[in-house]
Amino acid sequence: MEASDELMKYRSPLVSRYASKEMAFNFSDRKKFVTWRRLWVHLATAQKALGLPISEAQVAEMESHVEDIDFAMATEEERKLRHDVMAHVHTFARCCPAAAPIIHLGATSCYVGDNTDLIMLRDGFDILLPKLARVVDRLANFAEKYADLPTLGYTHYQPAQLTTVGKRACLWLQDLAMDMRNLQRSRDDLRFRGVKGTTGTQASFLQLFQGDHDKVEDLDRMVTEMSGFKKSYLVTGQTYSRKVDIDSLSGLASLGATIHKICTDIRLLANLKEIEEPFEKDQIGSSAMPYKRNPMRAERCCSLARHLMALLSNPLQTASVQWLERTLDDSANRRISLPESFLTADIILSTLQNVTEGLVVYPKVIQRHIRHELPFMATENIIMAMVKAGGNRQDCHEKIRVLSQQAAAVVKQEGGDNDLLARVEADPYFSPVLGQLDALLDPSTFIGRAPQQVARFLSEEVRPLLEPYKSKMDVKIELEL
Numbered sequence: 001m002e003a004s005d006e007l008m009k010y011r012s013p014l015v016s017r018y019a020s021k022e023m024a025f026n027f028s029d030r031k032k033f034v035t036w037r038r039l040w041v042h043l044a045t046a047q048k049a050l051g052l053p054i055s056e057a058q059v060a061e062m063e064s065h066v067e068d069i070d071f072a073m074a075t076e077e078e079r080k081l082r083h084d085v086m087a088h089v090h091t092f093a094r095c096c097p098a099a100a101p102i103i104h105l106g107a108t109s110c111y112v113g114d115n116t117d118l119i120m121l122r123d124g125f126d127i128l129l130p131k132l133a134r135v136v137d138r139l140a141n142f143a144e145k146y147a148d149l150p151t152l153g154y155t156h157y158q159p160a161q162l163t164t165v166g167k168r169a170c171l172w173l174q175d176l177a178m179d180m181r182n183l184q185r186s187r188d189d190l191r192f193r194g195v196k197g198t199t200g201t202q203a204s205f206l207q208l209f210q211g212d213h214d215k216v217e218d219l220d221r222m223v224t225e226m227s228g229f230k231k232s233y234l235v236t237g238q239t240y241s242r243k244v245d246i247d248s249l250s251g252l253a254s255l256g257a258t259i260h261k262i263c264t265d266i267r268l269l270a271n272l273k274e275i276e277e278p279f280e281k282d283q284i285g286s287s288a289m290p291y292k293r294n295p296m297r298a299e300r301c302c303s304l305a306r307h308l309m310a311l312l313s314n315p316l317q318t319a320s321v322q323w324l325e326r327t328l329d330d331s332a333n334r335r336i337s338l339p340e341s342f343l344t345a346d347i348i349l350s351t352l353q354n355v356t357e358g359l360v361v362y363p364k365v366i367q368r369h370i371r372h373e374l375p376f377m378a379t380e381n382i383i384m385a386m387v388k389a390g391g392n393r394q395d396c397h398e399k400i401r402v403l404s405q406q407a408a409a410v411v412k413q414e415g416g417d418n419d420l421l422a423r424v425e426a427d428p429y430f431s432p433v434l435g436q437l438d439a440l441l442d443p444s445t446f447i448g449r450a451p452q453q454v455a456r457f458l459s460e461e462v463r464p465l466l467e468p469y470k471s472k473m474d475v476k477i478e479l480e481l
Helices: 013-018 021-026 029-049 056-064 071-081 084-095 109-145 165-189 203-208 213-226 243-272 296-311 313-320 328-357 363-377 379-388 393-413 420-426 428-440 450-472
Strands: 150-155 158-164
Touching: 013 328, 021 029, 021 109, 021 328, 029 056, 029 071, 029 084, 029 109, 029 213, 071 084, 084 109, 109 165, 109 243, 109 328, 109 450, 150 165, 150 363, 158 165, 158 363, 158 450, 165 243, 165 450, 203 213, 243 296, 243 313, 243 328, 296 313, 296 328, 313 328, 363 379, 363 393, 363 420, 379 393, 379 428, 393 420, 393 428, 420 428
Parallel strands: none
Antiparallel strands: 150 158
């Protein structure tokens, strides 16, 4: 097909524009159908080992053609048969004539379909977890570097007490650490559907083995182990329970919520000019406003994170309407929702790694914002110092209240700077503590135990979480903009 013909069809931007090669391949047709063939080889290999009349030559013939797929023939077969699995059985049988009689022996379509989906889910988690670990690592380094840098804390997006830049990053890290544990648990909880037959009773395999229950169980165990799983689900219908999909995608949706919050914070801080995402030398922020440095990476993360969160409704609804042993109204939905969830998570993690590797902090801007607000926050310190110098708390409180109102009027009504400190210095009443004002307004005295919290949190909770991924930490992200 000509390249121009491709441009006449819709292409998902998740693959054509954003996704990594490894995640795009994980849900590709080639991986899917090669995995089907490997599963047929596993089934025949185990059946032969357990005494069914299958020859070494038949198994060898199948193994030699696992990668040799005639996709054009498979497409034509599916057009005729209206059945994707049987189309690929026929296509495989064409290049394996000796093995043709025993391909897919005793199995139902979900033997290859569902087991392949579980392999893709497992492998998808294995792609995502190191990427998430790298984001956590970059943010942990950032938090450690700025553990002591005071910054305005905000509640209701209004200036509140001081925190530190590193402590704020730990709030992001704590959510990401929860996501890491959730994804790892979801990955480890995955089991294989195994060899269960049409309604999950293994009746066809019991017949093949002439009523030998032990051999049926051995078949299930052997194929499960050959496919890289430690356990299979002990009971299934025709499919594995679609609640498994809920469990897998809920962790990804929760990750989406975390990343949306982090990137929204970065966007807010970019507006304040306190922190910015990396900006390329030749990057254009706006076609009309050359001075702009838009947080486009963070915006992309927020945009795609919303899609990731929305996708969770699909497996919830699908699981709820699976009648009895199964219905086929799950199939078309899962072809979209499962790959898109992993592709979207992959994209936002890659983008966020790029952001966290190049976050730019502007300490002078942060200090200026602190200076605008700190005099108000320091009023209680000034009152306490006056009391220690022999003053009356109530008198001092009233003096400070009046001066604060005057300074606030200058800021809000006149657009001027906060001049509360100058007003305090000009009032003879406060002469006993004038020599202490610099110490009383030192930002580092307003951050509490933030630096200590950062150090303990990183050492006890974050760094241990990264240990299994040490060998994969050096991968850099070249972000396609």
